[in-house]
Amino acid sequence: MQFALALPRFFLSPSSSFFASSASSSISLFRRPFSAKCATSPAAMAYEHELSIATKAVSLACRLCQKVQKGLLAAETQEKSDKSPVTVADYGSQALISWALNEELPQGTFSLVAEEDSEELKQDQGASMLDRITQLVNETLALEKRIDAPFLSKEQVLLAIDRGRSEGGSVGRHWVLDPIDGTRGFVRGDQYAVALGLLDQGEVVVGVLGCPNLPTNLIGPEALVSPTESSIGCLFAARKGAGTTVKSIDGSIQPQKISVRNLEDPSLANFCESYESAHSMQNVTAEIAKILGVVSPPLRIDSQAKYGAMARGDAAIYLRFPHPGYREKIWDHAAGCIIIKEAGGLVLDAAGNPLDFSKGRYLDIASGIISTNPQLMPALLAAVQAALQKEHHHGERVHL
Ligand SMILES: Nc1ncnc2c1ncn2[C@@H]1O[C@H](COP(=O)(O)O)[C@@H](OP(=O)(O)O)[C@H]1O
Ligand SMILES: [Mg+2]
Ligand SMILES: [Mg+2]
Ligand SMILES: [Mg+2]
16 A cells, blocks of 8 residues: 555654654644544644644744844845846745745645745855855754754755745645745835735635734724733734734734724724835825825835734725736745634725635735725725726826
């Protein structure tokens, strides 16, 4: 019988689970999932193992990113062909998460849709960057304090990064990774997120957002001023049907259930949007806010940290209206989308359709992504249509 081929490696040999030996409390979690996955498991158990390994992989990557952000040197940042920045931390985070998930999942089953690839690193000018990434990955793995901490070669690092080339789609399971979302914020010393999701048959069923610079206290207009109690670094986690939780990355705050703001009067709402004005048309978002009667100033933060912040009530509305021609990628929204949905919110395109993650690496939407609670959504959709009509009349190439 060829049974063993289908078994996860950690199941065949307990010591081969990377995470299991680093935290004794996790051992039982890592041995349970195989039976949970193969038996007809109750809905409450679905994706529990996947959420657990995703949380651990994202925590590991956050550690690497925090270390790099503290001492980022110019030599550690590159410009991609589309002029966007990429750093040693983007590559290191992708390598770590890809490697860790592949270790934990049944052999041959791991499919990853991720933002980065190793093309630039394989060029002559990428050699020193690859050395640094390999060093960072191994230093981070060693911090897990395993006696037999693995050591990855440069080739293994490149291989792990390039596992992210999957096209995703509507069949089977695909992990979706943005190793650093908001690289511009990361380089600026601001907000960024490590964003990992899991698609099953085209639907996002698990999402984890590590936001190492997000205060654990609320940051919206109703934030209580209690600076002594706030720590920095939040990890949001959601799985289908089980709600959304947030905990602190440093372990000082245990996971707590969170929900979006339960607000019905749009004039009392506030909204969040990109920090980078090039990523979203701020004249359109200002017009939408005006139509709704929103008076609070926008909360502008980089990355999917916006989705996390909204899921715990920092903002009641999320608005994103890229300039015409921009194509949204699934890794920029997959984790954030389930974190909002499981916190009771809705994420739609500007026409009111749910986001479809089953079409490959891109989201196939005409214009804009919006999010709020179900009570406010009808008024928001009406305001969006009115604002887009107005833009259209002013001659901007806005798709309606
Ligand atoms: N012109 C543009 N319009 C909209 N989004 C853009 C953009 N250029 C880059 N982005 C995306 O915006 C993401 C950051 O999100 P936000 O605007 O919410 O901070 C970037 O993720 P990366 O930083 O992972 O490349 C990138 O995918
Ligand atoms: Mg990028
Ligand atoms: Mg991104
Ligand atoms: Mg990125």
